[in-house]
Amino acid sequence: MASPSDRYATLNQRLADIAQSGRLRSLSPLTMTGPTTGIRSGQAVTVFCSNDYLGLSWHPDVVAAWQGRGAGSARLISGDRPAHHALEEALTAHYGRPATLLSSGYHANLALLTTLLQRGDRVASDALNHASIIDGIRLSRADKVILPHSTPGDIPADTTLAVTEGLFSMDGDIPTLSDWQGSHWLMVDEAHAFGVLGPGGQGAAAAQGIEPDFIVGTFGKAIGAYGSFVVGPPSLRPLLISAGRAFIFTTGLPEPAAAAALAGLRCANDGLREKLTENVVRFRSGLSALGLTALGDAHIVPVVLGAETMAVARSLLSAGYYAAGIRPPTVAPGAERIRFTLSAAHTAAQIDGLLDALNDAC
Ligand SMILES: Cc1ncc(COP(=O)(O)O)c(C=O)c1O
Structure with missing residues (x-):
């Protein structure tokens, strides 16, 4: 029978292997203060990685x-x-x-x-x-x-x-x-x-x-x-x-x-869907103006930055914009990306602020 000390040894080893490969993940609570804003680790952030695409979770x-x-x-x-x-x-x-x-x-x-x-x-x-x-x-x-x-x-x-x-x-x-x-x-x-x-x-x-x-x-x-x-x-x-x-x-x-x-x-109505489309067009054309290529066709806007991904995500976060960096195994090595998601609830000022922060970070 396994001794009390090594009862969970296989689990600890698996965790160590995950950490060794740089794939250890952790949770960090985000207290939402509005459909696109929140507090994370004591910092006020504008959130660009929620799937609340129409901002409906805050609809009265x-x-x-x-x-x-x-x-x-x-x-x-x-x-x-x-x-x-x-x-x-x-x-x-x-x-x-x-x-x-x-x-x-x-x-x-x-x-x-x-x-x-x-x-x-x-x-x-x-x-x-x-x-x-x-x-x-x-x-x-x-x-x-x-x-x-x-x-x-x-x-x-x-x-x-x-x-x-x-x-x-x-x-x-x-x-x-x-x-x-x-x-x-x-x-x-x-x-x-x-x-x-x-x-x-x-x-x-x-x-x-x-x-x-x-x-x-x-x-x-x-x-x-x-x-x-x-x-x-x-x-x-x-x-x-x-x-x-x-x-x-x-x-x-x-x-x-x-x-x-x-x-x-x-x-969920056409007015909100039109507002979301407007925001997507604003963000995607802003990215092209910065010389950044985005994948996709709609409100999920992945920007592939490879090895730079996590550094850019950190830089955006320090400027108050939260967008998750996506790493392997979720995507293939080399295809690391920041996956921005747009909401109908984002304001033009929030989108322009993110573009400015991206300009500085890249
Ligand atoms: C394509 C696809 N299907 C299903 C799901 C799971 O949906 P849920 O978050 O409601 O479990 C997701 C979640 O991200 C998804 O991207």
Whole structure:
């Protein structure tokens, strides 16, 4: 039997290895004082790395909606609440197809992929798909083929499901979704596009006039709340409820989160989306004027700075602008970047201030 002193030796060794490779991460609380401002380590900062793209987490209707209790149980036992059904009905009306709530977006990808796929199926997945898609595929036991980012080429004929994102979280680009269509099913994770892109904020697929078989959306980003949903054909909802392990064996979404998500959905309007676009144009053209190249097409604005990334992020922070540096393993070595995210709630002065700070830092 391991002695008390070395009982956790393997964990300590793993931590030491992570630290040795420069990948040790730590938490640092950020007290938000407004939709784009906060206090971090005693310093006032303007935040350019939140996914609250429409500033809705501070909208008075969303703030007021955080009311109710924890569900206390899985929905199939005693945790099913009117707030869940109200939100599902609103989403079903939004998409014209049945929607089902899950906890986080991470959870939704696990639930959907493990319910749709079985051993022997083949899934074609974009090389830059989010960790939750990768983990869902692993759990499903389906065979996977990884396709080059955004250029899938010929998708193998025996593919059951192709899966991609509507707006990529690290590269900020929007794929041409018709390239992913075929005789197989198409699943699009709209985590970063839902609420922002497409008619009524339905996402990147709707913006391109495409109806994927399955959509994942989250309320933790543009909607300013918490929770997630999946949309699909009429068989999907009963299948999730009867056979979706990640739906069945977990506590229902807390009522306050469901109510806040419904309020956020109602508050996400074209005016906010236009304001966000205005801010994106201002920031992206300011970057070009500084001679900095940004990746992507929309409100996620990654600027690849390689080895300079963390030094520039620190310099921005000392000037009062908080934008996270993204390092391996999240991105490939050499592709380190600062991932700026814009919100409709940013002011022109905040964006211009960030550009000035970037000019000094670079
Ligand atoms: C593409 C994608 N899908 C899913 C998620 C997970 O969503 P949530 O934060 O609601 O768990 C994220 C989170 O960043 C994401 O980027």
